[in-house]
Amino acid sequence: MPLRFKCSEINVAFKETAHVWFDRSIRVFTKVVPEEHTGSVEAALEYVGVPSNMTIEEARSVIQTALAEKAQDLAEELAMDAKSVDIEWELDEEQE
Known part of the structure; x- marks a missing residue:
């Protein structure tokens, strides 16, 4: 999946509004x-390979950190989405 869709409406609909697709790519070593x-x-x-200025252990550490940060970001996004769904449910129940 692309980082951004060419059509801005699709980008907003899928990634920012509906959260149908969460970007799970990471950026490491440029x-x-x-x-x-x-x-x-x-x-x-x-x-990505090991950069010439790093040991394999250092490269693994950098990648592990990037993966952990991405996992945390995704968890926070999902929690925010779950919270907004709870709010919508509460509003629906109050209107009945």
């Missing part, structure tokens, strides 16, 4: 690691 390579540190490391 590269965007696509979702299919973010299942593990090793998969992401294999995709």
